[in-house]
Amino acid sequence: MASISFEKVVKSYGDVNIIRGLDLDIRDKEFMVLVGPSGCGKSTTLRMIAGLEEITNGHLKIGDRVVNSVHPKDRDVAMVFQSYALYPHMSVFENIAFGLRLRKLPKDEIHKMVHDAAETLGLTELLDRKPKALSGGQRQRVALGRAIVRKPSVFLFDEPLSNLDAELRVQMRAEIGKLQKRLAVTAVYVTHDQVEAMTMGDRIAVLHDGELRQVGTPLELYDAPQNVFVAQFIGTPNMNMLRMTLDEDGKTLRHPSVSIPVPPQWIASANAYKGKSLLVGIRPEHVRAVDENEWHNTAALSGTVEIIETLGHEIIVHMAIEGSDTQLISKMDAHNTHTVGSVVSVEVHTTRIHLFDPETQQRLTSE
Amino acid sequence: MKKKSTFSFSLILKHLTVLFLVLIWTLPTLGLLVSSVRDKDQLTASGWWTALVTTERNEVYRTPIADEQVAVEGGWRIYMPLFEAGSDRSIGSWGLRADEIGLNLPGDKVSLDDGSAISVLESGELDWFSETPFTHTRGIRVFVDARIPPRFTFDNYREVLASEGVGQAFINTLTVTLPATFIPILIAAFAAYALAWMDFAGRHWLLAGVVGLLVVPLQMSLIPVLQLYNQVGAILGVPSKSYVGVWLAHTGFGLPLAIYLLRNYMAGLPREIMESARMDGASHFDIFLKIVLPLSIPALASFAIFQFLWVWNDLLVAMVYLGQGVEKIVLTAQLRELLGSRGANWEILTSGAFITIVVPLVVFLSMQRYFVRGLLAGSVKGG
Numbered sequence: 001m002a003s004i005s006f007e008k009v010v011k012s013y014g015d016v017n018i019i020r021g022l023d024l025d026i027r028d029k030e031f032m033v034l035v036g037p038s039g040c041g042k043s044t045t046l047r048m049i050a051g052l053e054e055i056t057n058g059h060l061k062i063g064d065r066v067v068n069s070v071h072p073k074d075r076d077v078a079m080v081f082q083s084y085a086l087y088p089h090m091s092v093f094e095n096i097a098f099g100l101r102l103r104k105l106p107k108d109e110i111h112k113m114v115h116d117a118a119e120t121l122g123l124t125e126l127l128d129r130k131p132k133a134l135s136g137g138q139r140q141r142v143a144l145g146r147a148i149v150r151k152p153s154v155f156l157f158d159e160p161l162s163n164l165d166a167e168l169r170v171q172m173r174a175e176i177g178k179l180q181k182r183l184a185v186t187a188v189y190v191t192h193d194q195v196e197a198m199t200m201g202d203r204i205a206v207l208h209d210g211e212l213r214q215v216g217t218p219l220e221l222y223d224a225p226q227n228v229f230v231a232q233f234i235g236t237p238n239m240n241m242l243r244m245t246l247d248e249d250g251k252t253l254r255h256p257s258v259s260i261p262v263p264p265q266w267i268a269s270a271n272a273y274k275g276k277s278l279l280v281g282i283r284p285e286h287v288r289a290v291d292e293n294e295w296h297n298t299a300a301l302s303g304t305v306e307i308i309e310t311l312g313h314e315i316i317v318h319m320a321i322e323g324s325d326t327q328l329i330s331k332m333d334a335h336n337t338h339t340v341g342s343v344v345s346v347e348v349h350t351t352r353i354h355l356f357d358p359e360t361q362q363r364l365t366s367e
Numbered sequence: 368m369k370k371k372s373t374f375s376f377s378l379i380l381k382h383l384t385v386l387f388l389v390l391i392w393t394l395p396t397l398g399l400l401v402s403s404v405r406d407k408d409q410l411t412a413s414g415w416w417t418a419l420v421t422t423e424r425n426e427v428y429r430t431p432i433a434d435e436q437v438a439v440e441g442g443w444r445i446y447m448p449l450f451e452a453g454s455d456r457s458i459g460s461w462g463l464r465a466d467e468i469g470l471n472l473p474g475d476k477v478s479l480d481d482g483s484a485i486s487v488l489e490s491g492e493l494d495w496f497s498e499t500p501f502t503h504t505r506g507i508r509v510f511v512d513a514r515i516p517p518r519f520t521f522d523n524y525r526e527v528l529a530s531e532g533v534g535q536a537f538i539n540t541l542t543v544t545l546p547a548t549f550i551p552i553l554i555a556a557f558a559a560y561a562l563a564w565m566d567f568a569g570r571h572w573l574l575a576g577v578v579g580l581l582v583v584p585l586q587m588s589l590i591p592v593l594q595l596y597n598q599v600g601a602i603l604g605v606p607s608k609s610y611v612g613v614w615l616a617h618t619g620f621g622l623p624l625a626i627y628l629l630r631n632y633m634a635g636l637p638r639e640i641m642e643s644a645r646m647d648g649a650s651h652f653d654i655f656l657k658i659v660l661p662l663s664i665p666a667l668a669s670f671a672i673f674q675f676l677w678v679w680n681d682l683l684v685a686m687v688y689l690g691q692g693v694e695k696i697v698l699t700a701q702l703r704e705l706l707g708s709r710g711a712n713w714e715i716l717t718s719g720a721f722i723t724i725v726v727p728l729v730v731f732l733s734m735q736r737y738f739v740r741g742l743l744a745g746s747v748k749g750g
Contacts (some may be wrong), residue, residue, distance in 0.1 A: 052642050073648035085639035098657075099647030146647070301665045 002063055002076070002153035003028045004049060009058035011044055011210075018044050020082050020210045021058070031180050031187045031271050033201030038192055039235070041210040045155050046190045050079050062154065077158040078147035082163065084139045086131040086146075092118075093127040096145045117149040120179070128352045137168045144176070148183060155180065161196065173200055194234055198222070206230050224354075228361040231354060237316055237329050239283045243358065250274045254320040256323025258301035263351045268354060269364040279361075281354035284316065287330035287346050298347035301330055319344065396724070403721045405419065406518040407714035419517055422457060425468060426513045430485075430495060430506035432554075442498040449511065450491040459512035461487045464581045468510040487511060523718040531709070532693065533719050536701035542610060543685060543697055547617035547678045548671055554618065554627030556667065562626065562643055563634040574604040574630065589687055594617060613688040618683065621674050632666035633659055668737035676727050697725045 004026040011019040013071045019041045027034045034042040047053040051072035065077050086095050100110045103161045109322050121141045161169045177200050178348040180187045197204050198218045206213040225231035230356055244253040250271050253260045262270050302317030315334050318327040330346050355364040369437040401415040413422050426447050436443045450456040473489035483497035560573050597607045644654045666736035682699040689695045702719050709715050
C-alpha cells in the first residue's frame with residue numbers, strides 16, 4: 001500500500017511560497033503525472049515526496065504514515081533524475097548495486113537482484129561498462145535499473161526523458177509505462193511536456209504558481225478543463241480564447257467576427273451572464289474549413305491567413321480575425337492550398353465550445 | 368572534411384614562441400645535469416655546452432732535476448710522462464717559454480744551449496737527452512697545450528651524497544615532505560566536503576574565514592605559531608624542534624588553499640549525484656568516501672603536487688621548526704650550507720642542486736595532467 005497524500009502542504013524559502021497549500025491524493029499503483037510550466041513547483045513537490053526538500057507546513061503521508069521528517073532512505077521510494085545522476089566512477093553493476101550494498105545485503109543476493117533488474121531492462125550486456133561508455137538511452141535505463149532494483153513502493157521521475165532525442169523519448173515513454181504497470185508500483189512523474197503527461201498518466205495534476213489547478217484523467221482535462229490555464233496548457237496547439245458578449249436573451253454569444261448560439265448544455269449556467277462578456281474557448285480542431293467538416297451545429301467566420309505550419313497530415317493556420325488581438329488557430333487538411341494573406345472561411349463546431357468566467361477564469365458548469 | 372593547412376605568419380610566430388619558452392625552461396636544467404656529471408677540473412675550465420668536445424688547456428710542467436737522470440747508450444737521459452696513465456690526454460703543441468707554447472709540434476726536438484735535446488711526444492712523454500751528464504739542480508719549465516678529452520663521472524654525486532651530507536638531507540626532506548603533503552589533504556578533504564555539501568549554521572562564514580586566511584602572509588604567522596607550539600609542547604613534554612612540529616606547521620600553512628581548492632571542486636560536482644546517493648541510503652560519510660572522494664581525485668592530486676613542491680622547496684619553515692642539526696637538516700638548508708662552505712666547488716653545488724630538483728621534476732612530469740586539470744577545477748566538467 002503506497003498511496004501518497006498531501007494535506008495542505010506548504011513549501012517556502014524565506015518569504016517566497018513555492019507551494020501554497022497543496023491537497024493531492026495519489027492512489028496506490030497509480031501513474032500520476034505532475035505537469036506545469038517551469039517554476040510551477042512540480043519538481044519541488046516531487047522532491048518533497050523523495051525527502052530531499054523539507055516541508056514547511058502541512059502533512060505528507062505515504063501509505064498511512066506521515067513522512068514529513070522521515071529520512072529519504074526510509075521512505076521506500078526511488079527516484080530517477082533528469083540528468084540520470086549515475087555515479088561516473090562506477091560500472092553499471094556497481095551503480096545498480098550501490099543502494100543494496102549500503103543496506104549490507106549478502107553478496108549473492110545483490111548479484112541476483114542486480115541481474116534480475118538488468119535483465120528486465122536489457123542491460124545484462126552492459127553491466128561492466130562505465131556510464132561514459134553508454135548512450136543516452138542506456139544511461140536512462142541504468143538510472144531506471146537503480147530505481148527498480150530496490151523494489152520500492154513508489155517511483156519518482158523528475159523529467160527523466162528530457163535529455164533524450166525525440167525517437168528515443170517515445171520509446172522510453174512506453175517502456176516506463178509498461179514497467180510501472182508490471183511492477184505494480186505507485187509512480188509520480190514530473191514533466192513540463194503535456195504530450196508526455198497525456199500519454200503516460202493515469203491521472204494528471206496540473207500545477208501553476210504553486211497551486212493545483214486541476215487533477216483528472218487525461219480526457220477529463222481535455223474535455224472539461226476547469227479553468228483557462230488548464231484549457232490552454234493541455235492540447236496542441238493552444239485553445240483559442242475569444243472574449244464574446246452574451247445577448248440579453250442569453251441565447252447567442254456575439255463577437256465582431258462570429259456569432260455562436262449558446263449550446264444547450266451551457267444555457268443554464270450562462271443565464272447569469274446576460275448582457276455581459278464571457279471567455280469562449282474553442283479548440284483548434286473545432287475550427288475547420290467549410291468543406292472539411294460534417295458538423296451539424298456550426299457558426300461561420302472568415303479571417304486572413306497569417307501563418308501556416310505544415311505538419312504533413314494536417315496544417316495549422318493562424319488567422320487574424322476582426323475584433324480580436326490574438327490569432328485564431330485552425331487545424332486544416334494538409335492539402336488545402338491556402339497562402340499567407342488570403343481570406344479563408346471556416347466554421348466553428350459550436351457544441352464543443354468551453355465557457356469561462358472572465359473574472360475568475362473558472363469554467364462555467366455545463367450539464 | 369579536409370582542413371586547409373595554413374602557414375601564416377602568426378602560426379609560425381606561435382610555434383617559435385612555444386619553442387622559445389620550452390628552451391628557456393629546459394636548458395638550465397639540462398645544463399645543471401650535464402655540469403653535475405662532468406669531471407671537476409673540466410667543469411671549472413669550460414662551460415657545460417662544451418662537454419662533448421675536447422678541451423684545450425695550457426699547462427706548465429717542470430722537468431725532474433739531474434738526480435733522476437739515467438745512463439743510456441751514448442749519454443744521459445731524463446724521462447717523465449707528463450700525464451697520468453690512462454687519462455687519454457694528448458699534446459697539441461709545446462714550448463719552453465710561455466709565449467712559445469705553440470712553437471713546437473709533438474715529437475719535435477729542441478736543442479738547448481748546453482748541447483742537450485728535449486722533446487715532448489704526443490702522448491705527453493717528455494724525453495731529454497744529453498751526451499754529458501746533467502748537473503742542474505732545478506728543472507726547466509715546459510709549457511704544453513694539453514688536449515683533454517671529455518670525461519663524465521658520477522664521482523661528484525658519490526662525494527656529495529656520502530661525505531657532504533646531502534644523502535642524509537635528502538632522507539630528512541622526504542621525512543618532512545611526505546607527511547606534510549598527506550596530512551593537510553586528509554583534513555582538507557573532510558573540511559571541503561562539509562563546506563560544500565553539508566548544511567549547517569555558519570557555513571558561509573567559515574568559508575569566508577578560510578578565504579581570508581589565504582592571504583595571511585606566512586612570515587607574519589611564523590613566530591607566533593612557533594611560540595604557541597613551544598608552549599603547548601612544553602606542557603605535553605614534546606621537544607621544540609621535531610618532525611611533528613614541522614608537519615603541523617606545513618599542514619597549517621597549506622590548509623586554507625587546500626580547503627578552498629577542494630571545496631570549489633567538490634561544490635562543482637552535480638548535486639543530483641549526491642541526492643541520488645542519499646536516496647540510495649548513503650550517509651554523509653558514505654557519500655564522502657564512496658562518491659565524492661573518488662570523483663575528486665584530479666583536485667586532490669593537483670593540490671598534492673602543489674603542496675609537495677612547496678614543502679620540498681621550503682627553507683624558511685624547516686629552518687624555524689626543525690633547525691639545522693645534522694640529523695634534521697633538509698636539502699634546501701644543506702644546499703645553502705654547501706654554498707657557504709664549498710662555494711668554489713662547482714661539482715658539489717651542481718650535483719647537490721640536481722639531487723634537490725630531481726624529485727620535484729619527476730613528480731611534476733608524471734602528474735602534470737592532473738596539475739593542469741586540477742587548476743581548471745570546476746570550469747571544465749570531467750567525464
